[in-house]
Amino acid sequence: MARIPTTHDPFNAVAEPKRRQLLEALGATERTVTSLVALLGWPQPMVSKHLAVLKKVGLVSERRAGRQRLYRAHLDKLKPIFDWVVPLERYWTESFERLDEVLERIQKQEK
Amino acid sequence: MARIPTTHDPFNAVAEPKRRQLLEALGATERTVTSLVALLGWPQPMVSKHLAVLKKVGLVSERRAGRQRLYRAHLDKLKPIFDWVVPLERYWTESFERLDEVLERIQKQEK
DNA sequence: TTGACACATTCCCATATTGGTATATAAATA
DNA sequence: TATTTATATACCAATATGGGAATGTGTCAA
Numbered sequence A, B: 001m002a003r004i005p006t007t008h009d010p011f012n013a014v015a016e017p018k019r020r021q022l023l024e025a026l027g028a029t030e031r032t033v034t035s036l037v038a039l040l041g042w043p044q045p046m047v048s049k050h051l052a053v054l055k056k057v058g059l060v061s062e063r064r065a066g067r068q069r070l071y072r073a074h075l076d077k078l079k080p081i082f083d084w085v086v087p088l089e090r091y092w093t094e095s096f097e098r099l100d101e102v103l104e105r106i107q108k109q110e111k
Numbered sequence C: 001t002t003g004a005c006a007c008a009t010t011c012c013c014a015t016a017t018t019g020g021t022a023t024a025t026a027a028a029t030a
Numbered sequence D: 001t002a003t004t005t006a007t008a009t010a011c012c013a014a015t016a017t018g019g020g021a022a023t024g025t026g027t028c029a030a
Helices: A017-026 A033-040 A044-056 A075-092 A099-110 B017-026 B035-042 B044-056 B074-091 B099-110
Strands: A062-067 A067-075 B059-064 B068-073
Touching: A017 A033, A017 A062, A017 A067, A033 A044, A033 A067, A044 A062, A062 B068, A075 B074, B017 B035, B017 B044, B017 B059, B017 B068, B035 B044, B035 B068, B044 B059
Parallel strands: none
Antiparallel strands: A062 A067, B059 B068
């Protein structure tokens, strides 16, 4: 077997930083491929190919309008990532630090 | 170029579900490889190899004790993922739904 | 010192991926 | 109809992965 395909789930799809950028560039607005090319400064096939990956995972959808295609982000598809990582935050949050570390910092501040 | 190495950052390291399981299995407790093998039921080399990836990204650290190695998770290294995904939650949260959708649901409830 | 134990590492294979370049497709326009 | 515009797709190269099986390494024990 090999590595899990990028189109398998949101985790793998957004592991590529360019695809995160793409989602950010889309934000809440529908955009044309050309507009994304202009915005990001990438070669057009690169934009199309990354969009294709995002589309397979459902992170974007496409609507045709004449010769253009309008892409829209569906960020709710990131929920699995959200749901996985958020509960783990408590492990690095101050409220769960070891008591002695907290006390040590308080002492420093008192000096 | 090829795909970004799994050891490049937490996003790529954690895109593999087995590595997420491993982190969950570790949780807040230090564990031995053998203990993880028993807990997860995977072949030992598989556990070791996935741990090696997590270690390169800093998501786990290793401590030697006799012939065993004790692994501990460092979940704070997930912060980049947390910081990226959490601000995007607002896009699928009810408070940001389109007004007409909200109204439509309210009407249904009134029936 | 030899063996058993805990774990890491190597080798092999099949498979995807990324970027770049070139080309195909479809729609609008002259 | 011929051409241009907007976008997708095919092809190529280099690289890395993950699983399985085998083997290496270091440490404790008899």
